[in-house]
Amino acid sequence: MVTNQELRLLFERAGLSPSQEHLDLVSPVFQGFLEQLEALHSLDLEGEEVQGGFMPQDPEG
Amino acid sequence: MPTGTEGKELYYLTIEEAGRLLRRKELSPVDLTQAYLDRIQAVDGQVHSYLTLLPESALAEARRVEGEIIAGNYRGPLHGIPIGLKDLFDTEGVPTTGGSRVFQDRVPSRDATVVAKLKQAGSILLGKLTMSELAMTGPAGIGEEARNPWNVDHIPGSSSSGSGVAVAAGLCAGALGSDTGGSVRFPASLNGIVGLLPTYGRVSRYGGIPLSWSLDHFGPMTRTVEDAALMLKIIAGHDPLDPTSSAAPVPDYRRALTGDIKGLTIGVLASFYSQYGQSVHPETTAAVEQAVKDLEEMGARVEEVEIPHLEYASIAGVVIYLTEGFACYREVLRTRADDLGDIILRYLYTGGLFTGADYVQAQRVRGLLKREVAQVLKRVDLIAAPATTGPATAFKDFDPLVLLDARRAAASNVFNLVGSPAISVPCGFSEAGLPIGLQLAGRPLDEATVLKVAYAYQQRRPFFKKHPPPSKNWAGPTPWDTAKQRDQDS
Numbered sequence: 435m436v437t438n439q440e441l442r443l444l445f446e447r448a449g450l451s452p453s454q455e456h457l458d459l460v461s462p463v464f465q466g467f468l469e470q471l472e473a474l475h476s477l478d479l480e481g482e483e484v485q486g487g488f489m490p491q492d493p494e495g
Numbered sequence: 496m497p498t499g500t501e502g503k504e505l506y507y508l509t510i511e512e513a514g515r516l517l518r519r520k521e522l523s524p525v526d527l528t529q530a531y532l533d534r535i536q537a538v539d540g541q542v543h544s545y546l547t548l549l550p551e552s553a554l555a556e557a558r559r560v561e562g563e564i565i566a567g568n569y570r571g572p573l574h575g576i577p578i579g580l581k582d583l584f585d586t587e588g589v590p591t592t593g594g595s596r597v598f599q600d601r602v603p604s605r606d607a608t609v610v611a612k613l614k615q616a617g618s619i620l621l622g623k624l625t626m627s628e629l630a631m632t633g634p635a636g637i638g639e640e641a642r643n644p645w646n647v648d649h650i651p652g653s654s655s656s657g658s659g660v661a662v663a664a665g666l667c668a669g670a671l672g673s674d675t676g677g678s679v680r681f682p683a684s685l686n687g688i689v690g691l692l693p694t695y696g697r698v699s700r701y702g703g704i705p706l707s708w709s710l711d712h713f714g715p716m717t718r719t720v721e722d723a724a725l726m727l728k729i730i731a732g733h734d735p736l737d738p739t740s741s742a743a744p745v746p747d748y749r750r751a752l753t754g755d756i757k758g759l760t761i762g763v764l765a766s767f768y769s770q771y772g773q774s775v776h777p778e779t780t781a782a783v784e785q786a787v788k789d790l791e792e793m794g795a796r797v798e799e800v801e802i803p804h805l806e807y808a809s810i811a812g813v814v815i816y817l818t819e820g821f822a823c824y825r826e827v828l829r830t831r832a833d834d835l836g837d838i839i840l841r842y843l844y845t846g847g848l849f850t851g852a853d854y855v856q857a858q859r860v861r862g863l864l865k866r867e868v869a870q871v872l873k874r875v876d877l878i879a880a881p882a883t884t885g886p887a888t889a890f891k892d893f894d895p896l897v898l899l900d901a902r903r904a905a906a907s908n909v910f911n912l913v914g915s916p917a918i919s920v921p922c923g924f925s926e927a928g929l930p931i932g933l934q935l936a937g938r939p940l941d942e943a944t945v946l947k948v949a950y951a952y953q954q955r956r957p958f959f960k961k962h963p964p965p966s967k968n969w970a971g972p973t974p975w976d977t978a979k980q981r982d983q984d985s
Contacts, residue, residue, distance in 0.1 A: 466899040470810040
Protein backbone atom coordinates (compact mmCIF):
# COMPACT_ATOMS: atom_id res chain seq x y z
CA MET A 435 0.00 0.00 0.00
CA VAL A 436 1.39 3.38 -1.01
CA THR A 437 0.04 6.47 0.72
CA ASN A 438 -0.89 9.70 -1.02
CA GLN A 439 2.07 11.33 0.71
CA GLU A 440 4.43 8.75 -0.78
CA LEU A 441 2.86 9.20 -4.20
CA ARG A 442 3.40 12.95 -3.95
CA LEU A 443 7.07 12.39 -3.12
CA LEU A 444 7.49 10.05 -6.05
CA PHE A 445 5.85 12.57 -8.38
CA GLU A 446 8.00 15.38 -7.03
CA ARG A 447 11.09 13.35 -7.95
CA ALA A 448 9.69 13.16 -11.47
CA GLY A 449 9.13 16.92 -11.50
CA LEU A 450 5.34 16.75 -11.26
CA SER A 451 2.79 17.96 -8.74
CA PRO A 452 -0.57 16.46 -9.70
CA SER A 453 -3.80 17.72 -8.17
CA GLN A 454 -5.53 15.68 -5.47
CA GLU A 455 -8.15 14.74 -8.06
CA HIS A 456 -5.46 13.32 -10.32
CA LEU A 457 -3.77 11.53 -7.41
CA ASP A 458 -7.08 9.87 -6.62
CA LEU A 459 -7.27 8.64 -10.22
CA VAL A 460 -3.71 7.31 -10.32
CA SER A 461 -3.49 5.71 -6.92
CA PRO A 462 -5.68 2.62 -7.57
CA VAL A 463 -3.89 1.95 -10.87
CA PHE A 464 -0.45 2.07 -9.31
CA GLN A 465 -1.61 0.03 -6.31
CA GLY A 466 -3.05 -2.48 -8.77
CA PHE A 467 0.39 -3.04 -10.28
CA LEU A 468 2.26 -3.47 -7.00
CA GLU A 469 1.62 -7.19 -6.68
CA GLN A 470 2.78 -7.81 -10.24
CA LEU A 471 5.84 -5.62 -9.66
CA GLU A 472 6.70 -7.67 -6.62
CA ALA A 473 6.46 -10.83 -8.72
CA LEU A 474 8.65 -9.24 -11.39
CA HIS A 475 11.37 -8.45 -8.87
CA SER A 476 11.11 -11.87 -7.26
CA LEU A 477 12.45 -13.47 -10.42
CA ASP A 478 16.02 -14.70 -10.06
CA LEU A 479 17.55 -13.64 -13.36
CA GLU A 480 21.12 -14.58 -12.41
CA GLY A 481 23.47 -13.05 -14.96
CA GLU A 482 20.76 -11.69 -17.23
CA GLU A 483 21.91 -8.31 -18.52
CA VAL A 484 19.76 -5.38 -19.58
CA GLN A 485 18.44 -5.57 -23.12
CA GLY A 486 18.54 -1.99 -24.27
CA GLY A 487 16.29 -2.69 -27.20
CA PHE A 488 15.71 -5.06 -30.05
CA MET A 489 18.45 -4.95 -32.69
CA PRO A 490 16.78 -5.56 -36.01
CA GLN A 491 20.09 -6.26 -37.72
CA ASP A 492 20.80 -9.03 -35.27
CA PRO A 493 17.71 -11.18 -34.72
CA GLU A 494 19.74 -13.74 -32.79
CA GLY A 495 21.34 -11.20 -30.52
CA MET B 496 -12.55 4.77 -67.67
CA PRO B 497 -15.28 2.12 -67.59
CA THR B 498 -16.45 0.48 -64.40
CA GLY B 499 -16.31 -3.26 -64.97
CA THR B 500 -17.79 -4.29 -61.67
CA GLU B 501 -21.49 -3.55 -62.08
CA GLY B 502 -23.52 -5.31 -59.42
CA LYS B 503 -20.60 -5.67 -57.02
CA GLU B 504 -20.05 -3.69 -53.87
CA LEU B 505 -16.90 -1.83 -54.85
CA TYR B 506 -16.16 -1.00 -51.23
CA TYR B 507 -15.77 -4.68 -50.36
CA LEU B 508 -13.30 -5.49 -53.13
CA THR B 509 -9.99 -6.61 -51.73
CA ILE B 510 -6.94 -4.52 -52.56
CA GLU B 511 -5.77 -7.30 -54.87
CA GLU B 512 -9.12 -7.44 -56.69
CA ALA B 513 -9.43 -3.68 -57.03
CA GLY B 514 -5.79 -3.39 -58.07
CA ARG B 515 -6.24 -5.96 -60.82
CA LEU B 516 -9.25 -4.08 -62.21
CA LEU B 517 -7.47 -0.73 -61.96
CA ARG B 518 -4.42 -2.08 -63.76
CA ARG B 519 -6.59 -3.41 -66.59
CA LYS B 520 -8.42 -0.07 -66.75
CA GLU B 521 -11.67 -1.90 -65.97
CA LEU B 522 -12.28 0.20 -62.87
CA SER B 523 -11.87 3.92 -62.42
CA PRO B 524 -10.05 5.06 -59.27
CA VAL B 525 -12.53 7.96 -59.20
CA ASP B 526 -15.48 5.56 -59.08
CA LEU B 527 -13.76 3.45 -56.46
CA THR B 528 -12.98 6.47 -54.30
CA GLN B 529 -16.51 7.80 -54.71
CA ALA B 530 -17.90 4.40 -53.69
CA TYR B 531 -15.98 4.62 -50.42
CA LEU B 532 -17.04 8.21 -49.80
CA ASP B 533 -20.68 7.28 -50.44
CA ARG B 534 -20.35 4.32 -48.11
CA ILE B 535 -18.78 6.50 -45.42
CA GLN B 536 -21.57 9.02 -45.78
CA ALA B 537 -24.14 6.25 -45.45
CA VAL B 538 -22.82 4.33 -42.46
CA ASP B 539 -19.95 6.01 -40.66
CA GLY B 540 -22.44 7.97 -38.58
CA GLN B 541 -23.12 4.70 -36.80
CA VAL B 542 -19.61 3.36 -36.37
CA HIS B 543 -17.54 6.59 -36.18
CA SER B 544 -14.36 5.25 -37.72
CA TYR B 545 -13.23 8.56 -39.29
CA LEU B 546 -11.90 11.47 -37.32
CA THR B 547 -10.95 13.55 -40.36
CA LEU B 548 -12.35 12.86 -43.80
CA LEU B 549 -10.70 14.23 -46.93
CA PRO B 550 -13.32 13.92 -49.69
CA GLU B 551 -12.09 16.76 -51.89
CA SER B 552 -8.41 15.86 -51.82
CA ALA B 553 -9.19 12.15 -52.19
CA LEU B 554 -11.26 12.74 -55.33
CA ALA B 555 -8.66 15.12 -56.73
CA GLU B 556 -5.95 12.52 -56.16
CA ALA B 557 -8.18 9.84 -57.70
CA ARG B 558 -8.59 11.94 -60.85
CA ARG B 559 -4.83 12.49 -61.03
CA VAL B 560 -4.15 8.77 -60.53
CA GLU B 561 -6.72 7.92 -63.20
CA GLY B 562 -4.80 10.08 -65.66
CA GLU B 563 -1.58 8.25 -64.81
CA ILE B 564 -3.12 4.82 -65.30
CA ILE B 565 -4.79 5.80 -68.58
CA ALA B 566 -1.43 7.12 -69.76
CA GLY B 567 0.10 3.70 -69.04
CA ASN B 568 1.97 4.69 -65.92
CA TYR B 569 0.62 2.05 -63.56
CA ARG B 570 2.75 2.05 -60.42
CA GLY B 571 1.74 -1.21 -58.74
CA PRO B 572 -0.83 -2.92 -56.56
CA LEU B 573 -1.65 0.09 -54.39
CA HIS B 574 -2.00 2.53 -57.27
CA GLY B 575 -5.48 4.03 -57.01
CA ILE B 576 -6.37 2.16 -53.79
CA PRO B 577 -8.27 4.26 -51.19
CA ILE B 578 -6.87 3.82 -47.69
CA GLY B 579 -7.25 5.22 -44.19
CA LEU B 580 -4.62 6.00 -41.56
CA LYS B 581 -4.78 5.81 -37.80
CA ASP B 582 -4.57 9.41 -36.69
CA LEU B 583 -1.05 9.12 -35.32
CA PHE B 584 0.73 8.98 -38.67
CA ASP B 585 1.93 12.42 -39.68
CA THR B 586 0.29 13.70 -42.85
CA GLU B 587 1.54 16.88 -44.45
CA GLY B 588 -1.03 19.64 -44.14
CA VAL B 589 -3.64 17.36 -42.54
CA PRO B 590 -4.37 17.36 -38.79
CA THR B 591 -2.68 14.51 -36.91
CA THR B 592 -3.92 14.34 -33.36
CA GLY B 593 -2.95 11.02 -31.82
CA GLY B 594 -6.59 10.94 -30.80
CA SER B 595 -5.92 13.53 -28.09
CA ARG B 596 -7.06 17.05 -27.35
CA VAL B 597 -3.40 17.76 -26.62
CA PHE B 598 -2.67 17.58 -30.35
CA GLN B 599 -6.02 18.60 -31.80
CA ASP B 600 -4.56 21.63 -33.60
CA ARG B 601 -1.39 19.87 -34.71
CA VAL B 602 -0.83 19.95 -38.49
CA PRO B 603 2.46 18.29 -39.55
CA SER B 604 4.61 19.86 -42.22
CA ARG B 605 5.73 16.52 -43.63
CA ASP B 606 4.55 12.97 -44.00
CA ALA B 607 5.58 10.03 -41.84
CA THR B 608 7.82 7.68 -43.80
CA VAL B 609 5.05 5.08 -44.11
CA VAL B 610 2.66 7.73 -45.41
CA ALA B 611 5.20 8.97 -47.94
CA LYS B 612 5.71 5.40 -49.14
CA LEU B 613 1.98 4.76 -49.50
CA LYS B 614 1.56 8.01 -51.43
CA GLN B 615 4.51 7.16 -53.63
CA ALA B 616 2.82 3.85 -54.40
CA GLY B 617 -0.21 5.80 -55.61
CA SER B 618 -2.67 5.05 -52.83
CA ILE B 619 -5.43 7.56 -52.13
CA LEU B 620 -5.88 8.90 -48.61
CA LEU B 621 -9.57 8.97 -47.64
CA GLY B 622 -8.93 10.33 -44.19
CA LYS B 623 -7.58 9.86 -40.69
CA LEU B 624 -9.07 7.25 -38.42
CA THR B 625 -10.32 7.30 -34.85
CA MET B 626 -8.04 5.84 -32.19
CA SER B 627 -7.70 5.43 -28.46
CA GLU B 628 -6.05 8.47 -26.94
CA LEU B 629 -2.29 8.44 -27.61
CA ALA B 630 -2.54 4.76 -28.65
CA MET B 631 -3.16 3.57 -25.11
CA THR B 632 -5.98 1.17 -24.38
CA GLY B 633 -9.40 2.74 -23.83
CA PRO B 634 -11.49 5.52 -25.28
CA ALA B 635 -10.78 8.13 -27.92
CA GLY B 636 -9.67 11.49 -26.57
CA ILE B 637 -11.42 13.41 -29.34
CA GLY B 638 -14.23 12.59 -31.72
CA GLU B 639 -16.89 9.99 -31.31
CA GLU B 640 -16.05 6.53 -30.02
CA ALA B 641 -15.58 3.98 -32.84
CA ARG B 642 -18.09 1.13 -32.69
CA ASN B 643 -17.84 -2.47 -33.76
CA PRO B 644 -19.76 -2.93 -37.05
CA TRP B 645 -20.68 -6.50 -36.13
CA ASN B 646 -22.61 -5.10 -33.18
CA VAL B 647 -22.39 -1.39 -32.48
CA ASP B 648 -22.97 -1.96 -28.77
CA HIS B 649 -19.61 -3.72 -28.58
CA ILE B 650 -16.09 -2.33 -28.44
CA PRO B 651 -14.01 -2.24 -31.63
CA GLY B 652 -10.77 -3.03 -29.76
CA SER B 653 -8.02 -0.59 -29.02
CA SER B 654 -6.03 1.28 -29.86
CA SER B 655 -6.31 1.16 -33.69
CA SER B 656 -10.08 1.16 -33.28
CA GLY B 657 -11.05 3.24 -36.30
CA SER B 658 -8.66 1.29 -38.54
CA GLY B 659 -10.26 -2.01 -37.56
CA VAL B 660 -13.78 -0.68 -37.98
CA ALA B 661 -13.17 1.10 -41.28
CA VAL B 662 -11.63 -1.95 -42.94
CA ALA B 663 -14.31 -4.32 -41.62
CA ALA B 664 -17.19 -2.05 -42.60
CA GLY B 665 -15.96 -1.34 -46.13
CA LEU B 666 -15.01 2.25 -45.37
CA CYS B 667 -11.52 1.90 -46.87
CA ALA B 668 -9.66 -0.85 -48.71
CA GLY B 669 -6.88 -1.06 -46.14
CA ALA B 670 -5.51 0.89 -43.22
CA LEU B 671 -2.44 1.37 -41.08
CA GLY B 672 -2.41 0.86 -37.35
CA SER B 673 0.17 0.90 -34.59
CA ASP B 674 0.79 -1.90 -32.09
CA THR B 675 2.61 -1.40 -28.77
CA GLY B 676 1.01 -4.28 -26.86
CA GLY B 677 -1.61 -5.62 -29.28
CA SER B 678 -3.17 -2.49 -30.80
CA VAL B 679 -3.19 -3.80 -34.39
CA ARG B 680 -4.04 -7.41 -33.53
CA PHE B 681 -6.82 -6.69 -30.99
CA PRO B 682 -9.01 -4.55 -33.28
CA ALA B 683 -8.21 -6.87 -36.21
CA SER B 684 -9.43 -9.84 -34.20
CA LEU B 685 -12.52 -8.11 -32.80
CA ASN B 686 -13.59 -6.70 -36.19
CA GLY B 687 -12.91 -9.84 -38.22
CA ILE B 688 -10.03 -8.57 -40.34
CA VAL B 689 -6.31 -9.23 -40.76
CA GLY B 690 -3.80 -7.25 -38.70
CA LEU B 691 -0.04 -7.66 -38.95
CA LEU B 692 2.57 -6.72 -36.36
CA PRO B 693 5.79 -6.63 -38.42
CA THR B 694 9.22 -7.32 -36.94
CA TYR B 695 10.50 -4.38 -34.88
CA GLY B 696 12.61 -2.32 -37.26
CA ARG B 697 10.98 -3.70 -40.40
CA VAL B 698 8.70 -0.66 -40.81
CA SER B 699 9.94 2.85 -40.07
CA ARG B 700 8.53 4.56 -37.00
CA TYR B 701 9.57 8.00 -38.26
CA GLY B 702 6.67 10.45 -38.21
CA GLY B 703 4.41 8.39 -35.97
CA ILE B 704 3.28 9.91 -32.67
CA PRO B 705 5.03 7.62 -30.16
CA LEU B 706 3.81 5.82 -27.08
CA SER B 707 6.84 3.60 -26.42
CA TRP B 708 9.91 3.91 -28.59
CA SER B 709 11.11 0.36 -28.03
CA LEU B 710 7.72 -1.35 -28.37
CA ASP B 711 5.84 0.64 -31.04
CA HIS B 712 5.33 -1.21 -34.32
CA PHE B 713 3.36 0.01 -37.36
CA GLY B 714 1.49 -2.49 -39.50
CA PRO B 715 -1.20 -3.07 -42.13
CA MET B 716 -4.84 -3.84 -41.38
CA THR B 717 -6.72 -5.38 -44.29
CA ARG B 718 -9.51 -7.79 -45.16
CA THR B 719 -7.16 -10.46 -46.54
CA VAL B 720 -3.69 -11.78 -45.84
CA GLU B 721 -2.73 -11.13 -49.44
CA ASP B 722 -3.63 -7.47 -49.02
CA ALA B 723 -1.53 -7.29 -45.86
CA ALA B 724 1.39 -8.73 -47.84
CA LEU B 725 0.91 -6.09 -50.54
CA MET B 726 0.81 -3.23 -48.03
CA LEU B 727 3.77 -4.55 -46.05
CA LYS B 728 5.89 -4.74 -49.19
CA ILE B 729 5.22 -1.03 -49.74
CA ILE B 730 5.78 0.26 -46.20
CA ALA B 731 8.72 -1.98 -45.17
CA GLY B 732 12.38 -1.17 -45.67
CA HIS B 733 15.28 0.76 -44.25
CA ASP B 734 14.75 4.36 -43.24
CA PRO B 735 17.75 6.44 -42.16
CA LEU B 736 15.34 8.69 -40.25
CA ASP B 737 14.54 5.84 -37.83
CA PRO B 738 17.58 4.77 -35.78
CA THR B 739 16.06 1.33 -35.15
CA SER B 740 15.22 0.66 -38.78
CA SER B 741 16.42 -2.65 -40.20
CA ALA B 742 18.64 -2.74 -43.27
CA ALA B 743 17.51 -6.26 -44.11
CA PRO B 744 16.21 -6.62 -47.67
CA VAL B 745 12.42 -6.72 -48.07
CA PRO B 746 11.23 -9.82 -49.90
CA ASP B 747 8.28 -10.02 -52.27
CA TYR B 748 5.87 -11.37 -49.68
CA ARG B 749 3.30 -12.36 -52.25
CA ARG B 750 5.66 -15.03 -53.56
CA ALA B 751 5.34 -16.80 -50.20
CA LEU B 752 1.58 -17.09 -50.63
CA THR B 753 1.54 -20.49 -52.31
CA GLY B 754 -1.16 -22.09 -50.18
CA ASP B 755 1.21 -24.96 -49.41
CA ILE B 756 2.22 -25.33 -45.76
CA LYS B 757 3.30 -28.97 -45.84
CA GLY B 758 6.36 -29.57 -43.73
CA LEU B 759 5.96 -26.51 -41.54
CA THR B 760 5.63 -26.92 -37.80
CA ILE B 761 3.12 -24.97 -35.70
CA GLY B 762 3.73 -24.66 -31.96
CA VAL B 763 0.63 -24.40 -29.80
CA LEU B 764 1.24 -22.20 -26.79
CA ALA B 765 0.40 -24.71 -24.09
CA SER B 766 1.67 -22.42 -21.34
CA PHE B 767 -0.91 -19.83 -22.30
CA TYR B 768 -3.74 -22.28 -21.81
CA SER B 769 -2.28 -23.78 -18.64
CA GLN B 770 -1.94 -20.34 -17.04
CA TYR B 771 -4.89 -18.48 -18.49
CA GLY B 772 -7.09 -21.21 -19.95
CA GLN B 773 -10.00 -20.51 -17.66
CA SER B 774 -9.85 -16.84 -18.60
CA VAL B 775 -10.11 -17.51 -22.33
CA HIS B 776 -13.66 -17.46 -23.68
CA PRO B 777 -14.64 -21.05 -24.55
CA GLU B 778 -15.78 -20.03 -28.03
CA THR B 779 -12.37 -18.46 -28.66
CA THR B 780 -10.60 -21.59 -27.43
CA ALA B 781 -12.79 -23.78 -29.66
CA ALA B 782 -12.25 -21.59 -32.75
CA VAL B 783 -8.47 -21.47 -32.28
CA GLU B 784 -8.27 -25.22 -31.64
CA GLN B 785 -10.29 -25.85 -34.80
CA ALA B 786 -7.98 -23.55 -36.76
CA VAL B 787 -4.92 -25.44 -35.54
CA LYS B 788 -6.64 -28.69 -36.52
CA ASP B 789 -7.25 -27.21 -39.97
CA LEU B 790 -3.57 -26.32 -40.31
CA GLU B 791 -2.67 -29.87 -39.35
CA GLU B 792 -5.03 -31.28 -41.97
CA MET B 793 -3.41 -28.99 -44.51
CA GLY B 794 -0.06 -30.67 -43.89
CA ALA B 795 1.51 -28.75 -41.03
CA ARG B 796 2.94 -30.58 -38.05
CA VAL B 797 1.57 -29.42 -34.69
CA GLU B 798 3.27 -29.66 -31.32
CA GLU B 799 2.90 -28.07 -27.92
CA VAL B 800 5.43 -25.45 -26.92
CA GLU B 801 6.19 -23.56 -23.73
CA ILE B 802 7.50 -20.06 -23.06
CA PRO B 803 8.43 -20.63 -19.42
CA HIS B 804 8.26 -17.01 -18.27
CA LEU B 805 5.32 -15.95 -20.45
CA GLU B 806 3.35 -14.89 -17.38
CA TYR B 807 5.80 -12.02 -16.84
CA ALA B 808 5.40 -10.62 -20.35
CA SER B 809 2.44 -8.49 -19.40
CA ILE B 810 3.91 -6.67 -16.41
CA ALA B 811 7.31 -6.32 -18.13
CA GLY B 812 5.57 -4.79 -21.14
CA VAL B 813 3.45 -2.48 -19.00
CA VAL B 814 6.48 -1.20 -17.06
CA ILE B 815 8.44 -0.55 -20.25
CA TYR B 816 5.73 1.14 -22.23
CA LEU B 817 4.27 3.20 -19.41
CA THR B 818 7.74 4.36 -18.39
CA GLU B 819 8.63 5.25 -21.98
CA GLY B 820 5.18 6.81 -22.40
CA PHE B 821 5.83 8.94 -19.34
CA ALA B 822 9.13 10.05 -20.83
CA CYS B 823 7.35 10.98 -24.06
CA TYR B 824 4.59 12.96 -22.35
CA ARG B 825 6.07 14.24 -19.08
CA GLU B 826 5.88 17.82 -20.29
CA VAL B 827 2.26 17.34 -21.33
CA LEU B 828 1.49 15.97 -17.86
CA ARG B 829 3.25 18.94 -16.31
CA THR B 830 1.52 21.63 -18.33
CA ARG B 831 -1.66 20.23 -19.90
CA ALA B 832 -2.83 17.33 -17.76
CA ASP B 833 -6.38 18.63 -17.81
CA ASP B 834 -6.49 18.16 -21.58
CA LEU B 835 -5.93 14.42 -21.21
CA GLY B 836 -8.72 11.90 -20.72
CA ASP B 837 -8.98 10.06 -17.43
CA ILE B 838 -7.67 6.73 -18.72
CA ILE B 839 -4.53 7.99 -20.49
CA LEU B 840 -3.90 10.35 -17.58
CA ARG B 841 -3.90 7.48 -15.08
CA TYR B 842 -1.59 5.32 -17.15
CA LEU B 843 0.89 8.07 -18.08
CA TYR B 844 1.14 9.25 -14.50
CA THR B 845 1.70 5.64 -13.41
CA GLY B 846 4.64 5.44 -15.80
CA GLY B 847 6.26 8.21 -13.74
CA LEU B 848 5.93 6.16 -10.57
CA PHE B 849 7.85 3.11 -11.74
CA THR B 850 11.46 3.19 -10.62
CA GLY B 851 14.65 2.72 -12.55
CA ALA B 852 14.91 -0.67 -10.84
CA ASP B 853 11.47 -1.62 -12.20
CA TYR B 854 12.43 -0.60 -15.74
CA VAL B 855 15.77 -2.43 -15.63
CA GLN B 856 14.16 -5.58 -14.27
CA ALA B 857 11.51 -5.42 -17.00
CA GLN B 858 14.24 -5.10 -19.64
CA ARG B 859 16.06 -8.10 -18.17
CA VAL B 860 12.86 -10.12 -18.35
CA ARG B 861 12.53 -8.95 -21.92
CA GLY B 862 15.95 -10.44 -22.67
CA LEU B 863 14.96 -13.69 -21.00
CA LEU B 864 11.71 -13.88 -22.99
CA LYS B 865 13.57 -13.11 -26.18
CA ARG B 866 15.83 -16.11 -25.65
CA GLU B 867 12.91 -18.34 -24.67
CA VAL B 868 10.89 -17.38 -27.74
CA ALA B 869 13.98 -17.84 -29.94
CA GLN B 870 14.46 -21.33 -28.48
CA VAL B 871 10.85 -22.23 -29.30
CA LEU B 872 11.20 -20.84 -32.82
CA LYS B 873 14.22 -23.07 -33.43
CA ARG B 874 11.91 -26.06 -32.97
CA VAL B 875 8.80 -24.74 -34.71
CA ASP B 876 8.18 -22.32 -37.57
CA LEU B 877 5.28 -20.46 -35.96
CA ILE B 878 3.56 -20.10 -32.61
CA ALA B 879 -0.25 -20.20 -32.57
CA ALA B 880 -2.43 -18.62 -29.87
CA PRO B 881 -5.69 -16.67 -29.56
CA ALA B 882 -5.30 -13.08 -30.75
CA THR B 883 -7.57 -11.96 -27.90
CA THR B 884 -8.97 -13.75 -24.88
CA GLY B 885 -12.52 -13.46 -26.20
CA PRO B 886 -14.84 -11.81 -28.72
CA ALA B 887 -15.59 -8.08 -28.41
CA THR B 888 -16.95 -7.03 -25.03
CA ALA B 889 -20.05 -4.87 -24.79
CA PHE B 890 -19.23 -1.23 -24.06
CA LYS B 891 -21.21 -1.47 -20.85
CA ASP B 892 -18.93 -4.30 -19.64
CA PHE B 893 -15.62 -2.79 -20.77
CA ASP B 894 -13.15 -2.15 -17.97
CA PRO B 895 -10.89 0.77 -18.86
CA LEU B 896 -8.35 -0.47 -16.31
CA VAL B 897 -7.78 -3.53 -18.45
CA LEU B 898 -3.99 -3.22 -18.22
CA LEU B 899 -4.22 -4.44 -14.65
CA ASP B 900 -5.47 -7.75 -15.99
CA ALA B 901 -2.30 -9.65 -16.94
CA ARG B 902 -4.05 -12.51 -18.70
CA ARG B 903 -5.31 -10.24 -21.45
CA ALA B 904 -2.00 -9.24 -22.84
CA ALA B 905 0.53 -11.98 -22.17
CA ALA B 906 0.26 -13.84 -25.49
CA SER B 907 0.20 -10.64 -27.54
CA ASN B 908 2.50 -8.41 -25.52
CA VAL B 909 5.29 -10.97 -25.63
CA PHE B 910 5.79 -10.48 -29.36
CA ASN B 911 6.14 -6.72 -28.95
CA LEU B 912 8.77 -7.37 -26.30
CA VAL B 913 10.81 -9.78 -28.40
CA GLY B 914 10.26 -7.95 -31.69
CA SER B 915 8.84 -10.93 -33.60
CA PRO B 916 6.22 -10.62 -36.33
CA ALA B 917 2.67 -11.77 -35.51
CA ILE B 918 -0.61 -11.71 -37.37
CA SER B 919 -4.26 -11.93 -36.40
CA VAL B 920 -6.39 -13.71 -38.99
CA PRO B 921 -10.14 -14.36 -38.64
CA CYS B 922 -10.85 -17.92 -37.50
CA GLY B 923 -14.57 -17.90 -36.81
CA PHE B 924 -17.47 -16.25 -35.07
CA SER B 925 -19.08 -16.54 -31.69
CA GLU B 926 -22.70 -17.61 -31.39
CA ALA B 927 -23.54 -13.94 -31.04
CA GLY B 928 -21.96 -13.33 -34.45
CA LEU B 929 -18.80 -11.60 -33.20
CA PRO B 930 -15.46 -12.35 -34.91
CA ILE B 931 -12.63 -14.38 -33.36
CA GLY B 932 -8.97 -14.13 -34.37
CA LEU B 933 -6.12 -16.62 -34.57
CA GLN B 934 -2.66 -15.24 -33.83
CA LEU B 935 0.38 -16.68 -35.61
CA ALA B 936 3.84 -15.44 -34.64
CA GLY B 937 7.14 -16.16 -36.35
CA ARG B 938 10.87 -15.54 -36.32
CA PRO B 939 12.23 -11.98 -36.52
CA LEU B 940 12.26 -10.71 -40.11
CA ASP B 941 10.37 -13.79 -41.28
CA GLU B 942 7.02 -12.18 -42.03
CA ALA B 943 6.97 -14.32 -45.18
CA THR B 944 6.30 -17.54 -43.23
CA VAL B 945 3.71 -15.83 -41.03
CA LEU B 946 1.90 -14.57 -44.12
CA LYS B 947 2.31 -17.88 -45.93
CA VAL B 948 0.51 -19.89 -43.25
CA ALA B 949 -2.13 -17.23 -42.57
CA TYR B 950 -2.84 -17.03 -46.30
CA ALA B 951 -3.17 -20.80 -46.66
CA TYR B 952 -5.53 -20.84 -43.69
CA GLN B 953 -7.61 -18.02 -45.16
CA GLN B 954 -7.95 -19.94 -48.42
CA ARG B 955 -9.36 -22.87 -46.49
CA ARG B 956 -11.54 -20.80 -44.18
CA PRO B 957 -12.45 -17.60 -46.07
CA PHE B 958 -14.20 -15.83 -43.21
CA PHE B 959 -13.20 -12.56 -44.87
CA LYS B 960 -16.02 -13.06 -47.37
CA LYS B 961 -18.55 -12.54 -44.61
CA HIS B 962 -19.20 -8.88 -43.90
CA PRO B 963 -20.83 -7.07 -40.98
CA PRO B 964 -24.62 -6.80 -41.13
CA PRO B 965 -26.04 -3.90 -43.13
CA SER B 966 -26.14 -0.66 -41.21
CA LYS B 967 -29.64 0.68 -40.69
CA ASN B 968 -31.24 3.49 -38.72
CA TRP B 969 -28.39 5.88 -39.44
CA ALA B 970 -29.21 9.47 -38.66
CA GLY B 971 -27.49 12.73 -38.03
CA PRO B 972 -24.40 14.30 -39.61
CA THR B 973 -21.35 12.13 -40.27
CA PRO B 974 -17.74 13.28 -40.12
CA TRP B 975 -18.05 13.38 -43.92
CA ASP B 976 -20.54 16.24 -43.69
CA THR B 977 -18.33 18.05 -41.21
CA ALA B 978 -15.26 17.66 -43.39
CA LYS B 979 -17.14 18.73 -46.49
CA GLN B 980 -18.41 21.79 -44.68
CA ARG B 981 -14.89 22.63 -43.56
CA ASP B 982 -13.56 22.26 -47.10
CA GLN B 983 -16.32 24.59 -48.31
CA ASP B 984 -15.64 27.12 -45.56
CA SER B 985 -11.95 27.21 -46.37
